[in-house]
Structure formats: structure tokens, C-alpha cells
Amino acid sequence: MNEPDTDWLLTGEGAGPRFRWSFAVEAPLVSLERGRETGEVLAADASGGLYLLDRCGRVVMLTRGFPNLEEVAWSDMGNGGVAVADETTLIRLSPRLEVQWSLELSEPILGIAIDSYGHYIAAGLADGTVRIYDIRKRLFSQFETIRPLSFLRFLVNEPLLLCAAEYGLVCCHDLDGNEHWSARPLSNVGDLSVTGDGNTSLLACFGHGIQIYTAEGANQSSLVVGGTPHRASISFAPKRIAVATLEHHLYWLDSVGDLLWAATLPGDVCALRCKPAGNGLVVGLNSGRIISIDWESPVTD
Numbered sequence: 001m002n003e004p005d006t007d008w009l010l011t012g013e014g015a016g017p018r019f020r021w022s023f024a025v026e027a028p029l030v031s032l033e034r035g036r037e038t039g040e041v042l043a044a045d046a047s048g049g050l051y052l053l054d055r056c057g058r059v060v061m062l063t064r065g066f067p068n069l070e071e072v073a074w075s076d077m078g079n080g081g082v083a084v085a086d087e088t089t090l091i092r093l094s095p096r097l098e099v100q101w102s103l104e105l106s107e108p109i110l111g112i113a114i115d116s117y118g119h120y121i122a123a124g125l126a127d128g129t130v131r132i133y134d135i136r137k138r139l140f141s142q143f144e145t146i147r148p149l150s151f152l153r154f155l156v157n158e159p160l161l162l163c164a165a166e167y168g169l170v171c172c173h174d175l176d177g178n179e180h181w182s183a184r185p186l187s188n189v190g191d192l193s194v195t196g197d198g199n200t201s202l203l204a205c206f207g208h209g210i211q212i213y214t215a216e217g218a219n220q221s222s223l224v225v226g227g228t229p230h231r232a233s234i235s236f237a238p239k240r241i242a243v244a245t246l247e248h249h250l251y252w253l254d255s256v257g258d259l260l261w262a263a264t265l266p267g268d269v270c271a272l273r274c275k276p277a278g279n280g281l282v283v284g285l286n287s288g289r290i291i292s293i294d295w296e297s298p299v300t301d
Contacts, residue, residue, distance in 0.1 A: 021056060029286055030071070031044045032282070035074050040052055048085075049063070061096055063098075080095050090133075109124070109126075122161055128146065145171060150189075157198055159174060160175075164189050170185055191203070209229060235276060242281050270286045280293060
């Protein structure tokens with residue numbers, strides 16, 4: 001764990017964070033998730049490596065040999081995770097990154113999610129089907145949407161699944177597949193994030209900024225930042241929002257979108273994950289570098 005160049009943290013605009021830790025995977029980063037209760041980070045690289053880091057950035061588990069990893073998800077309680085390999089293979093991971101089971105699906109998997117306790121896994125397929133499996137590999141439910149879904153997030157306080165397509169659809173379904181609401185954003189989507197209570201969700205919509213939705217699916221507002229937003233994260237408690245742009249800008253905003261800090265990143269962003277209380281952020285760069293930062297002052301707003 002060698003420290004990276006952190007000058008970009010010091011040259012930002014506003015009340016900057018402090019550097020906490022950094023870790024570099026052995027190949028370009030392809031996916032990253034953070035367990036909100038444990039603080040663990042699960043990262044996947046282009047060489048087929050999976051890395052489980054503790055909240056201090058130390059390696060807890062490391063395993064290699066997964067072919068063509070594309071996406072990972074990790075439960076908030078650290079009860080395991082899920083990965084996609086070779087486009088169509090869904091892999092259930094134990095807390096020690098052991099393969100508990102795998103499924104070869106008939107269509108490419110565009111997006112995955114795992115609930116906070118690791119009991120259910122959702123997979124969005126290229127034909128517009130969403131499949132939900134239980135911990136024992138059994139198909140719990142299945143439903144179809146008008147567009148294939150690439151972004152999926154289980155809510156914490158209700159048995160609901162929030163989803164978005166790369167263009168033209170954001171929706172919410174219960175675990176039986178019944179639609180609770182849907183909306184049709186007229187923009188491409190690069191990321192989806194939701195608060196712990198499910199009352200606020202946001203989409204990174206490139207040229208259309210950050211689109212914010214209520215728990216009922218109403219488009220509440222939009223946030224405009226300099227550049228083209230393609231990654232975004234909102235904290236579990238709706239206190240802070242992080243936004244990364246294609247132009248390598250990183251913005252740290254309060255809950256209403258006012259700028260608190262901005263900096264220029266040293267490379268392209270693979271993933272952003274706010275820490276639950278809104279007092280910090282994990283940044284995953286495409287280069288393979290993962291950086292954890294936080295702010296010393298408590299979040300009170």
C-alpha cells in the first residue's frame with residue numbers, strides 16, 4: 001500500500017478532506033463496492049483479481065483467476081457478495097470471497113445488486129428481464145421492463161429494488177416484480193445512487209446533470225455542475241453528494257447541492273462511494289488506485 005500523489009487533494013477549492021488510505025490493485029479497476037455497515041471495500045480488476053479491503057484499506061482477502069470480471073456488489077453487513085464474469089456468469093461470493101455457487105445465464109448480465117444482508121441477488125439481463133435469486137440459488141421472482149436495466153440497488157428500509165436503464169427508464173419494483181413507479185428520463189445514465197431511507201435517489205445523466213427523484217418517482221430537482229457528470233453517490237444519511245465528471249472534476253456537495261469542495265482528479269473515475277454518515281468518500285480510479293478521504297468536522301446539516 002504505497003501512498004499516491006495526493007497533491008490534488010490540497011489544491012482543491014473549498015474545505016478540503018484529509019487523506020485516509022490508498023490501495024492499488026494490480027490491473028485497471030473494473031468495479032468497486034463498499035459495505036455501508038462494515039466499511040469493507042470489494043474491488044475487481046481487469047486481470048481477474050478480487051480484493052476485499054477493511055475500513056483502513058488493509059487487504060482482508062485476495063483471490064485471482066476469475067475470467068473477465070465486469071461488476072461486483074457487496075452486502076452492507078459483509079455477508080458476502082456477487083460478481084459477473086464472462087458476461088453471462090453470475091457468481092455468489094462468501095464473506096471470504098469463496099465461490100458458493102454460480103449460474104450461467106442465457107443473456108449478458110448488464111447490472112447486479114445484493115441486499116444489505118446478502119439474502120437476495122438481482123441481475124438485469126440484456127433482454128430486459130430482471131431475475132431475483134435467493135441465497136440458495138433458487139429463482140425467487142422474475143419480471144420484464146421496457147428497457148434493459150444496467151443499474152440496480154436494493155433499498156434498505158423496504159423490500160424494493162430501484163433500477164435504471166442506460167437511457168429512458170428509472171423504476172422501482174418490489175421483490176415479486178410488481179412495479180411501484182417508473183419514470184422516463186430523456187438522457188443517458190452513467191450511475192444510480194439512493195439514500196438509506198429510499199426517499200432520495202439520483203442519476204448521473206451526463207449533459208443533463210444530476211437528476212434527483214423522490215420515493216414516489218417524482219423528478220424533484222436537478223443539480224448542474226461544471227462538466228459532464230457520469231459518476232455520482234449520495235450518502236446513506238442524506239447529507240452529502242459526490243459527483244465525478246468526464247473532465248476529471250470531483251465535486252463534494254451538501255444535501256441541497258451547494259458546493260463544499262471541488263478538485264481535479266488525476267485520472268478517470270470507475271466508482272464513487274460516499275461513506276454512510278456523509279463524512280467521507282471512497283474514490284476508485286480506472287488506473288487501479290483506490291483512495292479513501294474524509295472530513296474532520298462532523299456533518300450536522
